[in-house]
Amino acid sequence: MSLTVSPALLEQAHAGKINDADFLRCIESSLPYAWSVVSGTAEKLRANGDRFAINEDVPPTDEAWGQLFRLVASDAMRKAVEQHYDVRIAFQNCCKVGIFNSDAVAEYEDFTSTRAQILNQKPELLNC
Structure with a gap:
């Protein structure tokens, strides 16, 4: 189950x-690792004043991997988190999460391109 409702x-x-805040609390409490990745990357983006930020930390456990997959794979959860932080979220390979300001269109398109996907392939992530 994705969420503990x-x-x-x-x-x-x-x-x-x-209620949006209740849904966000549900995501945060159900998927704490995934929430920490997205919220930490969004905070890094804001603190640095950049247009985008990338998190490439490899999840420490299978449970953490699963949380990250569930958050980014769910349109509803991803949309709620994007609206909360006023960003766009992109996902590449098993653990590379990009957080983009709304004006970072070129950066988002580059991150989500087929070229970027191919260049991001790593043998150690073959079965992630």
């Missing part, structure tokens, strides 16, 4: 309207 959040879903 509280009864209150489940009630919100049944009622048809989910």
Whole structure:
């Protein structure tokens, strides 16, 4: 299961309207490693005043890998986190996460290009 959903959040879903802050708390508490990667990279972006920031830390455990995969693979979760930090998130290979300001269009396109994907291949990440 991707998220540990509280009864209150489940009630919100049944009622048809989910509070964004409650959903973000659910993501953060359910996927703490993935949240730390995205939030830390977004904070790095803001602190440095750059247009984008890349995190290439290899997750320390299979559980951490799974959390990162679930966050970036879910359109709903990724969209909520992107809106929260006012960024675009991109994912490449098993652990390379890019966080982009909205005006970093060229950088985002380069990161998500087929060329970048090919150049990012590493033998040690063959079965990640």
